[in-house]
Amino acid sequence: MDDPKKVFRILIKFMDEQYVDSFIKEGLLFMNNIEFFRNYEDTDVALRGDQHEGLAASYKAEELIIEFADHVFDGVEGRLDIRYDAEDETNIYSMTKISDENILEAGDSGLFLSEKFKNFGNRAIIISGSDIGEFERRLKLALSNDPNIYTTREDNVLAKRVSYLEREKHHGALDVFDKFSAYSWQYEWRIAFKQRNSTGAYPLRIGNVEDIAQVHETESLLDKPIRLIPKSK
Numbered sequence: 001m002d003d004p005k006k007v008f009r010i011l012i013k014f015m016d017e018q019y020v021d022s023f024i025k026e027g028l029l030f031m032n033n034i035e036f037f038r039n040y041e042d043t044d045v046a047l048r049g050d051q052h053e054g055l056a057a058s059y060k061a062e063e064l065i066i067e068f069a070d071h072v073f074d075g076v077e078g079r080l081d082i083r084y085d086a087e088d089e090t091n092i093y094s095m096t097k098i099s100d101e102n103i104l105e106a107g108d109s110g111l112f113l114s115e116k117f118k119n120f121g122n123r124a125i126i127i128s129g130s131d132i133g134e135f136e137r138r139l140k141l142a143l144s145n146d147p148n149i150y151t152t153r154e155d156n157v158l159a160k161r162v163s164y165l166e167r168e169k170h171h172g173a174l175d176v177f178d179k180f181s182a183y184s185w186q187y188e189w190r191i192a193f194k195q196r197n198s199t200g201a202y203p204l205r206i207g208n209v210e211d212i213a214q215v216h217e218t219e220s221l222l223d224k225p226i227r228l229i230p231k232s233k
Helices: 017-026 034-039 085-089 100-105 115-120 130-144 181-186 218-222
Strands: 008-015 028-031 055-060 066-068 071-073 079-083 091-099 123-128 159-161 163-165 178-180 188-195 202-205 214-217
Touching (some): 008 017, 008 130, 017 123, 034 091
Antiparallel strands (some): 055 079, 091 188, 159 188
16 A cells, blocks of 8 residues: 555646746746745745755754853744755756645545635646656656756755654754744745856756646635545446
């Protein structure tokens, strides 16, 4: 039996309708960098902007002590966040990726996506089933053929599902594929890399995806549940 955590049914990109043609016809993934999202000001909390993007580690201050001149200092409360400036130039692109586990955990009523997705745009581009693998194949080809792209990760992973962590409980390292749980409603799948020859936003193109993508109105999707149902014979 397949692991529900590893079976993905739907990949979605929410966007304004003005960007749909470039995504569909060129496969344009316009990738802003971490600095952009860290400084982005939303009217709502935990939407696009995230002041914690790019953290290398986050520690509980009360579980740390300071040694100085043979003295130990203790009694500090709160959080100690560590950030490296170089991480600000990491480019990222985010999509919503739904697994069987996500659907099953939602219960009999099915999985309803958050109304917050309306803030991302009035269109939703959906890639489903085996077409997700084809989209990822084209992405991998585009990444491998671009000499300007690289990663400093030991595992060389450029795209994966984001892991969500409880900020108040976490005590340790973080990487670009970690976010705090306030954003867990996004079910984010993320592409992340650095550039060799330039900085700022990066226009990655993977080619026409008309054969594997469908365009829907965002609002029409959010009032309907995602459910697993028996296949008709």
